[in-house]
Amino acid sequence: MTTPSPAELLDLARTIAIEAGELAARRRSEGVEVAETKSAPEDIVTHADRETEVLIRRLIAEARPDDGFYGEESEATPGTSGLTWVVDPIDGTVNFLYGIPAYAVSIAVVEGDPEPTTWTALAGVVFNPATGELFTASAGGGAYLGDRRLQANTGVPLPLALVGTGFSYSAARRVRQAKVIGGLVETVRDIRRIGSAALDLCSVASGRIDLYYERGLNPWDHAAGALIAREAGAKVGAFGTDRESSDLLIAGAPDLYDTLEPILSKLFVSHMNER
Known part of the structure; x- marks a missing residue:
């Protein structure tokens, strides 16, 4: 399989994030159940977290079967392409549980070992289904909210x-x-x-x-x-x-x-x- 460009990876990540976010939003509207706690009683995972990650993982595997996967709610699997998808199906799970509209599907594609101190991030999408805001970036391609290019504040005392x-x-x-x-x-x-x-x-x-x-x-x-x-x-x-x-x-x-x-x-x- 040929190595795609960051822009091509971003297109796939965007499509998957939107579909996953729509699933998470449907589950939020139906009512949220805590599946279990993790490191502490406050550290929860919902059935929607797991279901959303299953969907993301399946869609990635269908499109990019040789890539690795590193997600919050399932076992990491290495790939053979040199690329790994780093996924948080619902970032802000407590907000999701309480209906606070500040949670997101986060999907990144990185090159190298799935370790932040050494990897090179190629594409990233953060989608908040509660607001419909879609943040995207590709390596060297800039960052966007929808079609609007983003710029961090500078010159702030x-x-x-x-x-x-x-x-x-x-x-x-x-x-x-x-x-x-x-x-x-x-x-x-x-x-x-x-x-x-x-x-x-x-x-x-x-x-x-x-x-x-x-x-x-x-x-x-x-x-x-x-x-x-x-x-x-x-x-x-x-x-x-x-x-x-x-x-x-x-x-x-x-x-x-x-x-x-x-x-x-x-x-x-x-x-x-x-x-």
Whole structure:
């Protein structure tokens, strides 16, 4: 099988994400049932999560049988093409459960091992079926909301920066994260917590927030969103020259990123290693 272009991969990812989002929206309208909890009682998976991932996996296998698959709700399988699809069928499951219209299907295609510190993202789609918003990006092709090209906010002074973040499912870690926010909130305009890493990263890309950071993310949480943010001109990484990973992800316009990164570093050293 010949290697497709990023634009061709994006076309397929877009088609699959829309179909999967329509399924998730139907299940939301019918009523949501929790299938089980995972790392904590707050960390839930619904029957719709699993059903949506099954659909995405089947559609990818039909179109690209030699590609690997790495999703949140099923076993990862390697491929032979060098490409892997990194999928979160419903990012923001708690929002989905409560009917909060901030959840999304997130689908990315990456080249190399399915490891954020080494892979090369080629295409990414984040689709919010509750609002109908479709965020897309391909490597070198820019980032879009529908047909509108996206550009992350630049030139924002730190005191006027709106910053997004998220919280762990662990109560003890949430307490430490709150201390970081307590040290940060006096230096920025305000803090937002939306509940979907994929949508947070798209919010950076679209200028709805100026910067986003979070610890404890899984690869499927940010694979598509990080590409969308980068293609919109954002810098995405961690402390120093580190790539984003489960340890930390920061995303924002390069000037703001470079201003806030050392402040975050000091706050994390002060609070995140507390017991």
